[in-house]
Amino acid sequence: MLGVLGSQGVRCGNGLKEADDMSGSLAPRGDFKNLLTYRKAELIYDLTFYFAHAHLAKNDLTVDQMVQAARSGKQNIAEASTAAVTSAETEIKLTNVAKASLVELRIDYEDFCASANCTSGRKIPRKRSTCATNPAMLPSRQPGTWR
Numbered sequence: 001m002l003g004v005l006g007s008q009g010v011r012c013g014n015g016l017k018e019a020d021d022m023s024g025s026l027a028p029r030g031d032f033k034n035l036l037t038y039r040k041a042e043l044i045y046d047l048t049f050y051f052a053h054a055h056l057a058k059n060d061l062t063v064d065q066m067v068q069a070a071r072s073g074k075q076n077i078a079e080a081s082t083a084a085v086t087s088a089e090t091e092i093k094l095t096n097v098a099k100a101s102l103v104e105l106r107i108d109y110e111d112f113c114a115s116a117n118c119t120s121g122r123k124i125p126r127k128r129s130t131c132a133t134n135p136a137m138l139p140s141r142q143p144g145t146w147r
Contacts, residue, residue: 032081041074041098048105056112066108072101 032038048070052063080094112118 032078035077035081038074038077038081041070041077041102044102044105045070045074062108062112066105069101069105069108073098073105076101 045067048066052066056063056066076094076098080091080098083094084091
């Protein structure tokens, strides 16, 4: 129920300004560094960076492709969380881009394993790790640890 329009702006029946009422309706988001998915994606990026530079030839295009897929996964999770403040649709789209990037990275790892005969061409098993069930077990990320 709208009240009168004065110098304070439109007032709702509950005595709050319409703008104040709207600010409480959106969940606080954008703190992506506290998201478990972001922390895992950050770890995946660090491990991929190390793996690609330690185990693949420097002139191999797969190095850049794997590092970029890992980076895209991490960055799109952060961007989705930030965009969630204003648009759930954008959050969902960016989260799907992050997922697609990480699937691409997984396929690159499977291709490496198949060519290196490390798993006889079998897919990497999906196994719930301790980190997946206990977020406190994730290592803290130190800048430059893997570089």
